[in-house]
Every structure is written in C-alpha cells, then in structure tokens.
Amino acid sequence: MGRRNEHTREELREIALRAAESLVAAQGLAGLSARKVVGRIGYTVGSLYMVFRSLDELILQTNERTLDALYEKLAAAVADRPPPGVAIRALARAYIAFALTETPRWLAIYQHRLPEGQIVPDSFSEKVARMFELVQRELALLAPRRSPDDIALAARALWSGVHGVCILGFDRKLESVGGRSVEQVADSLLDNYLSGFIDAD
Amino acid sequence: MGRRNEHTREELREIALRAAESLVAAQGLAGLSARKVVGRIGYTVGSLYMVFRSLDELILQTNERTLDALYEKLAAAVADRPPPGVAIRALARAYIAFALTETPRWLAIYQHRLPEGQIVPDSFSEKVARMFELVQRELALLAPRRSPDDIALAARALWSGVHGVCILGFDRKLESVGGRSVEQVADSLLDNYLSGFIDAD
DNA sequence: ACCTGAACACCGTTCAAGT
C-alpha cells in the first residue's frame, strides 16, 4: 500500500488537530490517543509521526488552539471598553463561562504535563502572556498610582484566584462547601481583593 | 505456584499503598502502574485486584493518605493558636510549603480524575471538609459579625485562591509573569482579600 | 483461600518494506 498523497503535510496537521480537538471535547484528554486520532482521519499510526514529534506535541498544539479560543472570548468580553471595574469582572465571567461550556478542552490545558525536563514552547507562553495582559491593562486603569510591578503581581494573584475557583469548583472532590456557585465564589474573591487593592492605592 | 500467605489482606493493602506512595513521590502520578506496584512488593498483577477494585481505587486511597499528611501540617501550623490574622497566613504558608516539598504527591490529588460518573468516596470528602474547617474557624474569629454562610464563602474563595496560586506557580507554563514567588503572590491575595473582607464586617 | 500467569484489548513509538 502506501502513498495516498491526498493531503499536504499542512493539511494532514490540520485534520489531525481537528480530530484531536473533537476527541478531547467528547471524551476528555484521557480519551485521546494516537490510534484514535489517525483512525478518525483515515490514516495509520505511523503517519502521525510524520507531522508531530510525539503525542505530547500534538496535545500541546491542540491546547494552543484552546488558548486561542479562550483569548477570543476574553477579548470580546471587554471589546466595548467598559470601565475597568466592570471589565475585570467581565473577564472573570468570560473565563468561568469558557471553563463551564468547554470543560474538557479547558481542563486539558492544565491536565497535560510535559515529561520531566521538557519545557513549553514560546508560542504557548506568549498566548498565556497575552491573556495576562488583558487583566493587567484593566488593573492599571483601576489603580493608576500603582507601579507596573504591583499591577503585574495583582494580575497574577487575581487570575490565579479565579482559576483556582474554577478548578476546585469542577472537581466534585472539593465541592464539599455547600451550594455555592463558581460565580459566587469568584465574585467574593474579586470584590474583596479589589476593594483592598484600591483602598491602598 | 500460588499461596504465599506471607501477608494478611490488610498487610498487603498497606505495603501496596506504601509502594504506590513512593512511586508517585519519585516519578509522579504518571509513573504509577499496577505492574510497578506489585513488582516492588513481590507479587504479581492479579493480586492487586484482591485488595483494590481497580487502580483508581488504589490511587484514591493513596491520595487520602496525602490529604492526611497535609492536614497534619496545617493543624500543626496553628497548633499554638496565634491570632486569626496570623493563623490564616500560617495556614496558607503551610499549604504552599507542602506543595513545594511534596510536589508530586500534592499534584496527584488534583491530577487524578475518576471515570465519568463515578463519585469520590465520603472518606475523601470528609478529609477535604476538615481542611476547610481550619480556615473557616480563623475567618470566623477574624470577622465575628459575619454569618456562617459568609464565612464559608470566604473560606472557599481564599482557599481556592491560594490553591490557584500554587497550581499556576508550579506550571512553568504560566510562569510568564516575571520573577514572583508563590509566597509573594499568595500574600498579595491574602492581604487584599482580608482587608476588604474585614472592612465590610 | 490465596496467588499466579496467561490472555485480552488497549497504549506510544519506531522502522523496514512497499508504492
């Protein structure tokens, strides 16, 4: 057999990533495998390694696409430039909404861990930095007398906090604290943090 | 062959859990497998299923032990009953210290996910609830006029926040915000949240 | 009753062989 040549390398990469994306969306990161991906696109295992160095690389690239989608939602949430206090809450709500509606794809970003010693590619880190900047911009407007360092620290604290609320909120494991929605907990975090942050400005 | 009978069921369970614990500590959750566990204790694969329903159950029980160890550290951090503002920071620092020194075991608690539909056993949830109560107790002392509901919400927000800081701090993925230590970010979160929380009390 | 070890249905990755 061999030689199908129906797709260019780039096309093959594209359909493989799309197949991976829908597998993760349907069955979570654990439901993804090299054989399942190629099965969906009519190739055999070996072909995957023509386009990706490893399954980890395919997952990383799938996750980068999820980061792109997430960034679009966040940017859209503040596209009409509301006042910064409103904007920060809108960003948090958009993050939570994404986590709620795209749970498996969102989770996959954090579930995936590179083998010991390997480091995430720059393209990945840049996409994360871009998201942080959205938050920093609003914080800078909110507390104009703070140093860039303070703003960066606050952005990180707040973002980590909202993320933590989402992660623990979806883990039924840690649901133990009765009947509070992810949104309520996130609001508590934002309201109290921001009032402390602004007062000290 | 067969019939070794060197260990009671309870002993077998104990040495299996110990082997699992040290595998996770050394190689992370991904480095754990049924065959590796039994290999370390001189049994064959089948034996594991005499004592655990599945590998997931073994992991869950390993994680419960980690929760026990974590609880001990947290309780010890406030054993001398410092004033509540100090106690809350001590709890956060103890959590961070555990995450830093026992990273693979701590991570395993959150990396492990039950198959769709399965729910965490009560013994697990109780251990988590116990940790929450440590935080709630201090918050109640700090803001005595708040309702139990408010206290529970605040405990959850704060705890999620500190956890988020740890998770994103260890993910080199999201390190992108320059040179801030996990402790610094956590302090920012606590200081600002608590000042907002107390002012409104 | 306890334990083994083969069997089954999966993995990720490599690579000689075919077109």
Added chain:
DNA sequence: ACCTGAACACCGTTCAAGT
C-alpha cells in the same frame, strides 16, 4: 517522498488453573 503495518515495550483488568 509518502504511508503502511508489524514489532516492541508497555498499559489495566480478568480469570482459569494451580497449591
């Protein structure tokens, strides 16, 4: 050059067979 499919070294889980 592209692609296959067998091979290798792993998985989790089950279960007939042995003591």
